[in-house]
Amino acid sequence: MTRIFSGIKPTGHLTLGNYLGALRRWVEVDQHQADALFSVVDRHALTVEHDPARVRRLSRQAATLLLAAGLDPELCTIFVQSHVDEHARLSCLLECTATDGEVRRMIQYREKGTQARAAGQSVRLSLLTYPVLMAADILAYGADEVPVGEDQTQHVELTRDLAVRFNQRYGHTFTVPRATHPPVAARVMDLQDPTSKMGKSHDSGAGIVCLLDEADVVRKKIMRAVTDSGREVEYDRATRPGLANLMEILAGCQGGNPDDLAGVYESYGALKKDTAEAVVELLRPVRERHAELAADPGYVDKVLGQGAERARSVARPTVDAAYRAIGLLPA
Numbered sequence: 001m002t003r004i005f006s007g008i009k010p011t012g013h014l015t016l017g018n019y020l021g022a023l024r025r026w027v028e029v030d031q032h033q034a035d036a037l038f039s040v041v042d043r044h045a046l047t048v049e050h051d052p053a054r055v056r057r058l059s060r061q062a063a064t065l066l067l068a069a070g071l072d073p074e075l076c077t078i079f080v081q082s083h084v085d086e087h088a089r090l091s092c093l094l095e096c097t098a099t100d101g102e103v104r105r106m107i108q109y110r111e112k113g114t115q116a117r118a119a120g121q122s123v124r125l126s127l128l129t130y131p132v133l134m135a136a137d138i139l140a141y142g143a144d145e146v147p148v149g150e151d152q153t154q155h156v157e158l159t160r161d162l163a164v165r166f167n168q169r170y171g172h173t174f175t176v177p178r179a180t181h182p183p184v185a186a187r188v189m190d191l192q193d194p195t196s197k198m199g200k201s202h203d204s205g206a207g208i209v210c211l212l213d214e215a216d217v218v219r220k221k222i223m224r225a226v227t228d229s230g231r232e233v234e235y236d237r238a239t240r241p242g243l244a245n246l247m248e249i250l251a252g253c254q255g256g257n258p259d260d261l262a263g264v265y266e267s268y269g270a271l272k273k274d275t276a277e278a279v280v281e282l283l284r285p286v287r288e289r290h291a292e293l294a295a296d297p298g299y300v301d302k303v304l305g306q307g308a309e310r311a312r313s314v315a316r317p318t319v320d321a322a323y324r325a326i327g328l329l330p331a
Contacts, residue, residue, distance in 0.1 A: 002034040005143035007041035010058035012200025016209040017188035020252040021149040027070035036076040047127040068290035079307030086315035090136035135159035140315035142175040170325040191225035194241040222276040233265040253278035
């Protein structure tokens with residue numbers, strides 16, 4: 001059976017972009033068709049300035065939302081990254097395999113590093129090595145596929161390069177994974193800035209639909225979404241990104257194609273209204289189930305504990321083999 005691994009960072013409240021770009025596929029496809037492991041990758045949240053209490057709170061919220069979205073611990077493995085030491089153990093070895101040049105070429109390092117410097121903050125070393133830890137997250141489990149958003153494809157390519165290099169130098173140890181993407185709405189954009197991704201850690205919430213937003217808040221945000229000049233409703237991401245974003249969101253909610261929506265609407269207002277209602281209905285069961293789970297934290301803890309135990313049992317043989325292959329004495 002194909003094995004997949006994917007993770008989500010607790011750096012902010014999970015958004016519609018996270019749902020359409022990842023969670024829904026995990027729920028509807030991946031957990032049924034593969035040996036699937038899904039992790040709240042909390043170590044990655046430490047690469048930038050953060051409030052420890054907030055990281056803990058968002059980690060629990062993210063885990064609860066994975067369950068609320070429909071992940072079933074009977075079908076897949078759900079766990080928190082820091083609960084499994086093999087991630088850190090393998091990351092150390094892969095840092096001895098990666099080169100300075102290839103990690104400095106990572107787009108997210110350049111972007112986030114620039115943002116930190118502009119804010120007068122120092123850039124943490126962990127931000128540079130973050131893609132290597134991500135590679136360890138994936139390779140520890142022998143994953144064949146990694147369902148990710150388009151912005152993470154470069155990191156999966158680095159993971160592939162490191163796996164191939166390690167295997168060539170020290171003997172075959174790792175499965176070489178490949179990235180997979182949902183066909184529609186793989187990268188939902190900010191409603192107020194449709195040239196930027198709808199991100200969890202964005203400074204402004206006006207363009208971000210969070211999974212736990214109330215229905216009226218969702219409607220207000222979408223009805224106030226930035227569109228483009230002109231009156232005709234047509235799909236063209238290059239020249240009309242605001243309109244294209246709304247059409248992609250609506251198509252993503254309906255499981256359709258944004259091209260098919262061209263010519264269906266005579267006004268932006270009608271498109272926005274239908275998009276808002278589609279998003280409200282899409283997120284309603286997630287929000288309701290989250291409320292139920294949040295009232296039973298013991299159940300969530302049990303799921304995470306069992307998930308970490310299973311994740312360790314899968315990862316440890318591979319990581320132990322990597323330690324032997326690279327030349328370290330067994331304990």
